[in-house]
Amino acid sequence: MQRRGRFITLEGGEGVGKSTNLALVADHLEARGLEVVRTREPGGTPRAEAIRKLLLDPAADEPLDDDAELLLVFAARAQHLARVVRPALERGAWVVCDRFTDATFAYQGGGRGIDTARIAELEAFVQRGLTPDLTLLLDMPMAAAQRRLEGRLDRDGGQRDRFERERAEFFDAVRRAYLERADEAPERVYVVNADQPLDAVQDELKSLLDGCLEAWA
Ligand code: TMP
Numbered sequence: 001m002q003r004r005g006r007f008i009t010l011e012g013g014e015g016v017g018k019s020t021n022l023a024l025v026a027d028h029l030e031a032r033g034l035e036v037v038r039t040r041e042p043g044g045t046p047r048a049e050a051i052r053k054l055l056l057d058p059a060a061d062e063p064l065d066d067d068a069e070l071l072l073v074f075a076a077r078a079q080h081l082a083r084v085v086r087p088a089l090e091r092g093a094w095v096v097c098d099r100f101t102d103a104t105f106a107y108q109g110g111g112r113g114i115d116t117a118r119i120a121e122l123e124a125f126v127q128r129g130l131t132p133d134l135t136l137l138l139d140m141p142m143a144a145a146q147r148r149l150e151g152r153l154d155r156d157g158g159q160r161d162r163f164e165r166e167r168a169e170f171f172d173a174v175r176r177a178y179l180e181r182a183d184e185a186p187e188r189v190y191v192v193n194a195d196q197p198l199d200a201v202q203d204e205l206k207s208l209l210d211g212c213l214e215a216w217a
Contacts, residue, residue: 004092005035006216007085007130009100012138013174014164015149016194017201018098021138024202026096028209037088040098042076045083051076056161064162066112073104074122081130089130101127102135102181102189107163110177111170134212136205137182140195142171 008025010018026036042052051072055064064072077100088095101123109116146168153160182189192204 005089005094006133007089007095007097009097009102009132009135010138011099011102011106011135011178011189012140012194013106013142013145013171013178015145015147015152016138016140017148017198018138020198021136021194021201021205022096022098024205025136025209028206029094029096032213035091035093037084037093037095038098039080039084039095041080041100041103042073044076044080044085044097048076048079048083051079056163058160058162058165066108066114069112070104070108070114070119070122073108074126077101078126081127086130097132100132100135102137102178105181106174106177110173110175110180111166113173132188133216135185135189136208137178137189137191138194138201139175139179139191140193142168142175144195146171 010022010025012018022038026038029036041048042055043049055069055072055076085095085097101119104119104123105116108114109119149164152158153164179191182191190208192201192208194201
């Protein structure tokens with residue numbers, strides 16, 4: 001079936017403000033009369049959310065193998081694409097998704113050190129050519145992001161999930177891999193400096209979106 005909607009993803013390390021900014025992006029598009037589906041990865045459907053739980057569960061009694069982690073991420077993605085993303089795009093809705101395959105290249109590629117060629121094979125198998133039209137990469141120095149993450153965990157009384165427990169080197173590698181992805185696809189990935197007041201970040205996002213809306217009209 002013909003695809004009519006647009007697919008926008010938000011990316012970035014832990015603590016960069018993805019949730020707040022995802023709401024801004026979706027609200028901004030809705031205010032322009034578009035149907036918007038807000039979703040996230042891993043997750044977005046009940047079965048894919050069950051896989052997310054497995055991925056984030058910090059239970060230390062059985063370490064999760066890196067390849068198993070990669071395959072679970074793509075299993076959740078296959079389900080999400082089939083049940084939510086493709087149907088929405090086909091009916092003309094815009095999909096705004098919190099993380100997608102750039103996160104796999106950043107976390108499983110950069111963070112875990114899995115060969116990017118293997119990730120690209122799974123990407124082709126699962127996505128069959130479907131890639132985001134626009135990716136907003138929220139970037140900030142790791143120390144600032146870690147402070148924000150700690151603030152959020154303190155406020156929510158939350159436990160760190162399996163990824164949030166990783167060491168600084170892991171997050172450095174994740175950030176580097178994200179920035180490499182942006183360098184490789186500058187026509188799709190916009191790097192937004194998230195280490196500035198929220199108003200400034202949001203003004204930048206809104207003008208980026210308006211530019212895209214005009215270009216795609
Ligand atoms: P979130 O809490 O920011 O929604 O993301 C959940 C975690 O899942 C986050 O630490 C990044 C990780 N993740 C991967 O490792 N690979 C992926 O492909 C995706 C989508 C997320």
